[in-house]
Amino acid sequence: MRLVTYRSGAEAAARLGVIQGDIVVDVALLGQTVGVDLPDTMLGLIDFGRIGVERLGEILSDCQGRYAAGTAQPLANVKLLAPIPRPRKNIFGIGLNYVEHVAESAKSLDTSKDLPKQPVIFSKPPTTVIGPGDAIEHNARITQQLDWEVELAAIIGVTAKRVSKEQALAYVFGYSVMIDVSARDNRRAGQWIFSKGQDTYAPFGPCIVTADEIPDPHDLDLWLTVNGVEKQRSNTRFMLFDVPTLIADISSGITLEPGDIIATGTPEGVGAGRTPQEWMWPGDVIEATVQGIGTIRHPVVAV
Numbered sequence: 001m002r003l004v005t006y007r008s009g010a011e012a013a014a015r016l017g018v019i020q021g022d023i024v025v026d027v028a029l030l031g032q033t034v035g036v037d038l039p040d041t042m043l044g045l046i047d048f049g050r051i052g053v054e055r056l057g058e059i060l061s062d063c064q065g066r067y068a069a070g071t072a073q074p075l076a077n078v079k080l081l082a083p084i085p086r087p088r089k090n091i092f093g094i095g096l097n098y099v100e101h102v103a104e105s106a107k108s109l110d111t112s113k114d115l116p117k118q119p120v121i122f123s124k125p126p127t128t129v130i131g132p133g134d135a136i137e138h139n140a141r142i143t144q145q146l147d148w149e150v151e152l153a154a155i156i157g158v159t160a161k162r163v164s165k166e167q168a169l170a171y172v173f174g175y176s177v178m179i180d181v182s183a184r185d186n187r188r189a190g191q192w193i194f195s196k197g198q199d200t201y202a203p204f205g206p207c208i209v210t211a212d213e214i215p216d217p218h219d220l221d222l223w224l225t226v227n228g229v230e231k232q233r234s235n236t237r238f239m240l241f242d243v244p245t246l247i248a249d250i251s252s253g254i255t256l257e258p259g260d261i262i263a264t265g266t267p268e269g270v271g272a273g274r275t276p277q278e279w280m281w282p283g284d285v286i287e288a289t290v291q292g293i294g295t296i297r298h299p300v301v302a303v
Contacts, residue, residue: 001057001210002294003027003174005042005085005131006078014081016040018056019207020065025072027056033068034059042084042208046157046173046258053210082131082204083176084155088259090123091153091202092250093180095192097240097265104273119241119249122192124180124263128202135301136181137200138282143183146280146300149266150224150232150288152217153178154243155208160256168244171256174208175217177290178263179224179298181280184272202263203286206294214292217243221291222267226284231274234267241265 002019016039017024027045031038038056039045045052096102096116130136138146157173181201186194214220223233241249246262256262271278280286282302289295 001053001213002207003042003045003083003210004207005081005083007081008073008078014041014085016042016045017078018060019075020060020072022075023072024075024078025060025067029071030056030059030063030067033071034062043088043259046155050157080132080206082129083208084204084259084261085129085131087126087129087261089257090125091128091178092260092262093122093124093196094241094246094263094265095120095122098234098238098267099240100234100238100268101266101270101273102240104268104270115240119246121250122196124193124197124202127199128197129204130200130202130298132205132296134203134298135200136203136280136286136298137198137303138280138300139198139303142198143185144279145184145272145277147182147184147271148224148226148231148280148286148288149180149182149270150222150290151178151180151263151266152220152222152236152290153204154217154246154262154264156247156256156260156262157211157258159258160247160251163248163251165244165248168247169211171247172211172243173258174210175214175290175293176204176208177206177288177293177296178261179203179286179288179296180263180266203288203296203298205296209293220293222289224269224286224288226278226280226286228285231271231278232267232269234269236264238267239265
């Protein structure tokens with residue numbers, strides 16, 4: 001199931017939808033047509049638990065593509081927002097999680113050339129999140145080294161506290177695409193949060209694909225282009241620490257809650273690792289894709 005948060009007009013409220021072909025069906029309105037109370041936000045559906053997704057699937061199946069007036073509209077007519085426009089907590093970011101990215105970072109960013117023995121965890125505040133098509137802000141007063149990182153995002157569906165690696169995937173609600181934007185010249189004494197946590201530095205979307213449709217998140221191609229030129233391409237099988245390991249590691253000391261987001265790291269090809277180094281500038285257009293999920297496209301603008 002491909003779930004989105006959308007707005008049907010500039011002044012309309014954000015709504016929870018499910019994509020069916022080239023249309024978006026409003027989840028709460030669909031529920032009303034059959035006398036079932038379904039949430040109108042993504043976090044509401046996540047909180048509802050697995051039974052909510054299962055019930056929604058049953059209703060969609062019963063409809064067989066025929067929806068009551070007012071419950072569905074062409075996808076092209078709506079504005080997609082970030083699937084979770086305002087996360088409840090900071091996003092969990094994972095650094096140095098692909099072998100080749102470890103090597104390029106050691107050469108250009110003064111990080112260790114040795115492979116991490118444990119996941120490298122940082123965070124991005126909720127205010128970093130923007131939705132499909134929204135602008136990435138370039139503040140030249142702060143940075144001259146704005147960089148890109150395409151990542152698979154895993155969204156937690158069930159409270160996870162000290163869970164085992166073997167059981168960890170059962171705690172995942174679904175998956176999405178994220179760009180971990182980084183101001184490389186804003187790292188401070190080894191701390192990354194200002195470099196990675198500025199406004200607009202977490203483009204997110206275009207949807208959340210529920211976990212039942214991606215039984216193996218470790219065989220997905222992911223790539224990123226700048227102005228149509230490919231800069232990154234890899235596969236999630238090359239993660240050093242896979243999704244179950246990340247969930248088990250984080251939850252060993254920090255409770256993961258429904259709606260929490262883990263950005264699972266980026267492969268090689270970031271701007272800092274290129275020769276000569278390349279950065280994002282106003283006027284650039286960045287596109288990031290994860291196989292089976294979708295593409296997000298963002299202009300870079302001066303602020």
